[in-house]
Amino acid sequence: MTTTFAAKLENFRLRVECDQIARYRESYPNSNEELCRNATVTTSKPGTKYCKVDVGSSGKYMVEVATGNIFGIKGYGQVHKGHFYGTLDTMDEYFWGDYYPRKKDGSSRVQKANGCPVITKAPALPTVQAEPEWEPMVPLGYAAMNPETGETKIRTKI
16 A cells, blocks of 8 residues: 555545534534544555445445545445445545435436435446457468568467
């Protein structure tokens, strides 16, 4: 885990905690500080592939170390790739105080009848297309030389 990733993860943890506190105080204005602190304390636990971000005593999000993608969870320690909530670079576009994060610009994710967001996937990483292997254009069993590399090869495929 790089120091840049660790700093971004800590900023994400603080953003989630601040939004959770704001929502808690709005929902329970007469609650005491200790209850608020216990319900909204946010911790992060590093891992090799994912870092866990917990709110209160429950798991909430998992952040992919390689990409910084933020996902919801199925169960504690089980990433839900269908609940994608942006990246550590786009975390400020979301309000993290609700049960499910929502975009601040008002464009909310489409909700199912039961209130769960529809499945959203993380964008695919760009793939590098491999150069096709050079195949000689001669009859089967005959050899040919690649003019670019000087490699000699016997044709074995039709």
